[in-house]
Amino acid sequence: MLYVWLIAPFAEFEFMRRALVGSFALALGAPPVGVFLMLRRMSLIGDAMAHAILPGAAIGFLLAGLSLFAMAGGGLIAGFLIAIGAGIIARTTALKEDAALAAFFLISLALGVTIVSVRGTNVDLLHFLFGSVLAIDDPTLMLIVSITSVSLVILALIWRPLVIECVDPGYLRSVSRAGGPAHIAFLALVVMNLVGGFQALGTVLAVGIMMLPAVISRFWARDITLMIGVAVGAAAVSGYAGLLISYHANLPSGPAIILVAGALYLLSVLFGPVSGLVWLAVPRRHLEA
């Protein structure tokens, strides 16, 4: 019985297995990046970035049709350009990062829409907006897994300066020049993981697998390493449960995954040991010392 419900769908269908591997890969790569975005108070930056990527992907689509690498490449290039441009402006001028990105992604979005309408093609970008995790083929899976691997390695390389820059940017500036490159590399990670995610979930929901697990983790851990563990776990559980629900209830899979993450989020807000609402509502007696 349990087998039929929990395992059989993956044992029987290859597309379910591919979707599961893809979701797990995304769950490893994106949530750690999301944790840093949250801690830097840039939770909404992912959204802006997702919009910034779309026009690049659209250009790739116009040039080469529904080619995985043209679209992913276009998205990466557009995202990197905007990340680097915004990063440099935020570090050198009075503008803060969110403002710099807001300006850039709006320009990028308008540019993308213009390009698409000038070409006058009735582009089917639905796939882009919402993705289809059940339609992941081998090249797409390779792309997602590669992005996750590269992302984890880069994150390990820039971990120390990234953490120090989040806590005490002034100190990092006073001892090292690593802050700038680490910052840009981090923004590149955001772009990469979103490009990986939108193949499976679409541009809009790719942000979900990045940010929701990160936000969930805040309610379960007080230490950044632990938070990242919780975030990855929450994302993996969401991927697995979301796929099962979509299979059994015949629901679209991408939204199902994100909705499971959303349900976990609501549970965390209520019952999370770190500042969960229920614990705040039921104050316990204070301690002796």
Added chain:
Amino acid sequence: MTAALRFSNLTLGYERHPAVHHLDGEVGKGSLLAVVGPNGAGKSTLFKGIVGALRPLAGGIERGGLTVRDIAYLPQIADIDRTFPINVYDMVSMGLWRRSGLFGGIGRKARDEIETAIAAVGLTGFEDRAIATLSGGQMQRTLFARLLLQDADLIVLDEPFNAIDAKTSADLLELVRRWHRERRTVLAALHDIETVKAGFPQTLLLARTPVAWGPTAEVLTPENLLKARRMCEAFDEHAHECAA
């Protein structure tokens, strides 16, 4: 005595308005210098110039062969994100950056040093505490522990005892004395004249232009202090270009 810092006709400021104007002089290696002056006198500006965070409008600073990365700097208003999930131990261990760099491991010896630094500031037992839970004084102790690990020859402290109680100030001042005994050069911006008289052999009295600089007893005279207090704080929006 060789100079740790030499200022030559140094002018520092913001948007062409000088905040420190025409400063000349040198800070001897191993000296313990208090920088005193009213709010807006240019103390923090001078320190930002020394650590390379602010480019001089004119003149220059020689750092006696050190680069700005060799200077340990405690800013007055550190932009520390106190809500970040990091504990005291990790915060202090950042002081090892110059030795460990990006990827260097933190070995047994380094861990001992971290423990020693934490003990030296009286925070033993606080290692696992998140920095969000620290009081103002405990945070300042944490930052001093980090300074200890930086092991720098030139240490610049911008109002290190502000809003710090007497016990903590005394403890941290003892660390400053220790650095002085170790022949490190220490500059500290201070407001409490008694602290300066008791602990700092040299004083620079600054009121945008230097009022006096030398042995503390000769600098902190009532006349000099009055002169410093008369300083005009506001920029003149219609100031002409300085000819000097």
